[in-house]
Amino acid sequence: MKTSPIIALDFDSSQKVFDFLTAFEGDINVKVGMQLYYKEGPAIIAKLKERGFDIFLDLKLHDIPNTVMSAMEVLANLGVDLVNVHSAGGKTMMEAALEGLDKGTPSGMKRPSIIGVTQLTSTDERQVREEQLIQSSLQDSVLHYAKLTKDAGLDGVVCSVQEAAIISDVCGLEFLKVTPGIRLPESGTHDQKRIATPDEARHEGSTHIVVGRAITGASDPRAAYEQINARWRGVEWIG
Numbered sequence: 001m002k003t004s005p006i007i008a009l010d011f012d013s014s015q016k017v018f019d020f021l022t023a024f025e026g027d028i029n030v031k032v033g034m035q036l037y038y039k040e041g042p043a044i045i046a047k048l049k050e051r052g053f054d055i056f057l058d059l060k061l062h063d064i065p066n067t068v069m070s071a072m073e074v075l076a077n078l079g080v081d082l083v084n085v086h087s088a089g090g091k092t093m094m095e096a097a098l099e100g101l102d103k104g105t106p107s108g109m110k111r112p113s114i115i116g117v118t119q120l121t122s123t124d125e126r127q128v129r130e131e132q133l134i135q136s137s138l139q140d141s142v143l144h145y146a147k148l149t150k151d152a153g154l155d156g157v158v159c160s161v162q163e164a165a166i167i168s169d170v171c172g173l174e175f176l177k178v179t180p181g182i183r184l185p186e187s188g189t190h191d192q193k194r195i196a197t198p199d200e201a202r203h204e205g206s207t208h209i210v211v212g213r214a215i216t217g218a219s220d221p222r223a224a225y226e227q228i229n230a231r232w233r234g235v236e237w238i239g
């Protein structure tokens, strides 16, 4: 997947997606999440591929190994670039996911990259301690899941910018660190707890940033994208 920001297409219809995308060329990355995929099904992936976008299909699979393997076998056929599971599903589940992808990828096509969600960026220290009953810190929990995900053979993780540097130290620079929770200083936090700016993401070693509402909710989404992309790349933005 290209290193440009991944725009989260959190819309409830194909019509809204393509209205939004009129301002963009095919050189951007897009993310299809549960809402859009459950509404529009595989057809939305085919349409986005026709427009030339790189696609992260963010369905966060989490089930018994056999079910995840079968589901991944189906998803592998869609031609997306990146898929994911919850690392909390365990090492055997993640290995099964990888096996399903390998089996389902048509010959001659590249297997989609696969990453594990460590701790959602909407999760904070209190939730880890009181709701998940995890005794270690949030950062240790994220790092533990990152190591487990690497041991299972996956290509990287979803984490927040706050954990990207330590994951690079332990799992290597090549291991993907896909970081949502990206906000401009003036944007609202919404339901996210572990947020960061695009500049901080670059500095901390994220390999990819995921941006939804800071772009889709902006009065000029293209300008918001350009500003975020410039900050992410560390180049001057002339707005």
Ligand SMILES: O=c1ccn([C@@H]2O[C@H](COP(=O)(O)O)[C@@H](O)[C@H]2O)c(=O)[nH]1
Residues within 6 Å of the ligand: 008, 010, 033, 117, 119, 120, 121, 122, 158, 159, 180, 181, 182, 190, 192, 210, 211, 212, 213, 214
């Ligand atoms: O830990 C995670 C995993 C996935 N997401 C997804 O990223 C986008 C973020 O949207 P914003 O509007 O920029 O908050 C959204 O689609 C989530 O499902 C995440 O935020 N955190």
